[in-house]
Amino acid sequence: MKELLESLLRRGIEGAYQSGKLKTKDVAIVLEAPRDPRHGDLANNAPLVLAKAEGKAPITIAEAIREHMDPPPEVEITIARPGFINFRMAPEYWHAELRRAAACGPAFVYPQIGAGRTVQVEFLSANPTGPLTVGHGRNAVLGDTIARLHSSTGFRVTREYYFNDGGRQMKLLGQSVHARYLEELGRPAELPEDGYQGEYIREVARSLRARYGETLVNEAPDAEVFRVAAVEEIFADIRHTCERLGISFDIYTNELDLIRDGRVQAALDALRARGLVIERDGALWLNGEALNLVNKKDQVLVRSTGEPTYRTPDIAYHIDKLRRGFDEIVDVFGADHIAEHEGVIAALRALGYDTRPIRAVIYQFVTLTRGGAKVKMSTRRATYVTLDELIDEVGSDVVRFFFLFRKHDSHLDFDLDLAKRQAPENPVFYVQYAHARLASVFREADKAGLGVADAGTVKLELLSKEELALAKKALGITEVVEEAVVALEPHRIPFYLLELAGDFHRYYNKPANRIIDPQQRDLSLARLFLARVLQYSIAGGLQLLGVTAPERM
RNA sequence: GCGCCCGUAGCUCAACUGGACAGAGCAUCGGACUUCGGAUCCGAGGGUUGGGGGUUCGAAUCCCUCCGGGCGCGCCA
Numbered sequence: 001m002k003e004l005l006e007s008l009l010r011r012g013i014e015g016a017y018q019s020g021k022l023k024t025k026d027v028a029i030v031l032e033a034p035r036d037p038r039h040g041d042l043a044n045n046a047p048l049v050l051a052k053a054e055g056k057a058p059i060t061i062a063e064a065i066r067e068h069m070d071p072p073p074e075v076e077i078t079i080a081r082p083g084f085i086n087f088r089m090a091p092e093y094w095h096a097e098l099r100r101a102a103a104c105g106p107a108f109v110y111p112q113i114g115a116g117r118t119v120q121v122e123f124l125s126a127n128p129t130g131p132l133t134v135g136h137g138r139n140a141v142l143g144d145t146i147a148r149l150h151s152s153t154g155f156r157v158t159r160e161y162y163f164n165d166g167g168r169q170m171k172l173l174g175q176s177v178h179a180r181y182l183e184e185l186g187r188p189a190e191l192p193e194d195g196y197q198g199e200y201i202r203e204v205a206r207s208l209r210a211r212y213g214e215t216l217v218n219e220a221p222d223a224e225v226f227r228v229a230a231v232e233e234i235f236a237d238i239r240h241t242c243e244r245l246g247i248s249f250d251i252y253t254n255e256l257d258l259i260r261d262g263r264v265q266a267a268l269d270a271l272r273a274r275g276l277v278i279e280r281d282g283a284l285w286l287n288g289e290a291l292n293l294v295n296k297k298d299q300v301l302v303r304s305t306g307e308p309t310y311r312t313p314d315i316a317y318h319i320d321k322l323r324r325g326f327d328e329i330v331d332v333f334g335a336d337h338i339a340e341h342e343g344v345i346a347a348l349r350a351l352g353y354d355t356r357p358i359r360a361v362i363y364q365f366v367t368l369t370r371g372g373a374k375v376k377m378s379t380r381r382a383t384y385v386t387l388d389e390l391i392d393e394v395g396s397d398v399v400r401f402f403f404l405f406r407k408h409d410s411h412l413d414f415d416l417d418l419a420k421r422q423a424p425e426n427p428v429f430y431v432q433y434a435h436a437r438l439a440s441v442f443r444e445a446d447k448a449g450l451g452v453a454d455a456g457t458v459k460l461e462l463l464s465k466e467e468l469a470l471a472k473k474a475l476g477i478t479e480v481v482e483e484a485v486v487a488l489e490p491h492r493i494p495f496y497l498l499e500l501a502g503d504f505h506r507y508y509n510k511p512a513n514r515i516i517d518p519q520q521r522d523l524s525l526a527r528l529f530l531a532r533v534l535q536y537s538i539a540g541g542l543q544l545l546g547v548t549a550p551e552r553m
Numbered sequence: 554g555c556g557c558c559c560g561u562a563g564c565u566c567a568a569c570u571g572g573a574c575a576g577a578g579c580a581u582c583g584g585a586c587u588u589c590g591g592a593u594c595c596g597a598g599g600g601u602u603g604g605g606g607g608u609u610c611g612a613a614u615c616c617c618u619c620c621g622g623g624c625g626c627g628c629c630a
Binding site for chain 2: 032051194284285297335342362364407415429442517
């Protein structure tokens with residue numbers, strides 16, 4: 001449709017130019033769906049853009065352009081107030097689109113814009129120091145949905161989880177387990193300062209005791225057993241939580257491997273060779289001035305103790321990602337990592353890498369309110385609400401929908417009381433209900449002996465204006481999905497679904513729109529045909545969100 | 554102090570990336586069909602898009618400034 005109208009417009013502008021009514025023909029052709037459907041299916045603003053240069057009223061320009069277009073019969077052109085050229089497609093066009101969608105099934109929702117291109121999505125990447133919190137939930141669901149969007153639209157997707165297991169926090173984790181282990185044996189012990197206080201640390205200690213008895217009592221606090229046991233157990237827990245949300249990963253990449261096989265050192269050497277490393281106070285710093293970083297601050301690469309900070313492996317990790325040759329690389333992380341990411345990208349660029357494939361999706365923090373008061377969360381102090389607890393309370397569908405129901409750079413306020421108490425009124429149920437209602441309609445149609453209409457013979461011309469509008473809306477999901485993928489904005493999907501479900505509920509509630517009427521067989525079949533496409537649209541959209549599309553509720 | 558993000562109806566958030574009268578849900582108040590699911594629908598009230606200035610045919614959207622909130626500016630991640 002767009003292609004057709006574009007060339008039509010191009011011809012109109014060209015014609016007006018040839019005949020001397022326009023001084024230029026140089027203008028970008030932008031076609032977009034107007035907010036108000038009364039203005040047509042697509043609108044163009046070229047006359048408004050040209051008005052100044054031409055020194056003419058936009059309406060005059062619009063008329064001139066229209067004179068030189070000769071539209072096929074299925075295209076209706078109108079000119080509107082400030083100077084828009086509006087296009088409306090004839091019903092036959094939409095009937096054909098409905099037939100096409102019905103033939104495709106829910107797959108019509110997914111435009112194949114990826115066409116074999118590869119994309120790597122790095123998300124969650126929480127260090128295994130404790131259970132996933134509500135804060136991690138936003139990252140997990142956002143990243144997973146971005147991955148789903150890509151794989152549905154034809155990209156080859158690699159879902160990747162990166163974690164730091166070589167740093168100070170891991171050391172603290174091991175020491176914390178050591179302390180709890182000694183306590184389990186009734187020996188005096190103290191958690192290290194800044195140690196992890198969560199109950200799960202005791203659980204790790206208990207299982208160590210069950211496995212090894214007292215034989216570890218003389219091991220050093222930094223002994224590998226303690227750390228490894230903690231990481232294993234915590235990771236199992238993280239994986240389980242992800243599973244409950246329908247989230248999985250293809251690859252887990254860890255910092256320690258990058259350090260051990262020399263890639264971190266190689267990155268450091270490369271930076272040094274470019275003169276981007278400063279030595280000061282026995283430590284190595286990334287030259288903030290040379291890289292023109294925020295505030296021009298230097299950032300530590302290697303501590304005076306000889307240990308790299310998290311930053312250096314992260315640079316090495318991104319070099320590795322770029323070398324793997326993905327067409328697109330998406331990094332999903334919270335606002336607290338924004339400066340860090342800037343440093344990594346700047347370093348990569350300085351090393352001569354093309355960083356254009358890398359795109360960051362930075363989300364703002366989740367605040368949790370309970371009883372009207374904000375809950376402050378900290379993993380170390382073990383004052384958090386776990387993602388598991390949240391799933392227990394409201395279920396995976398609500399959790400996922402809730403996290404996706406906001407633009408990523410908007411703060412997300414999760415009111416626990418509300419989520420619990422109002423679960424039945426949650427928007428997700430509104431959308432799911434529309435799907436279940438449609439399923440129910442098909443069950444009733446079966447009983448009435450109305451089967452699936454044949455696309456060739458169904459009389460779609462019987463559909464009313466309102467039904468045609470509903471059809472356009474349902475078919476519009478394809479474009480919404482495309483925009484969501486291109487802009488990396490999954491939130492567009494739930495908002496669209498809510499609108500579509502609302503349109504359907506409103507339509508359905510009017511007695512005149514009764515879908516099944518044995519007295520009017522042809523009309524019923526046409527309406528069922530439309531209903532089928534509606535259901536495909538909702539089901540296809542929900543699947544993208546990882547939310548179930550129930551037949552009954 | 555400096556940098557990034559945000560500020561839209563009482564609350565939580567949209568607004569197709571500069572377009573046409575700024576829209577939903579929740580909450581409040583008042584209503585609805587004797588047949589396909591009332592987890593639904595209809596109606597009402599509610600706005601100087603934080604304030605001010607600028608850019609242009611046109612601004613919630615871009616620029617400047619002030620106010621307010623979040624995050625960062627660590628040899629933590």
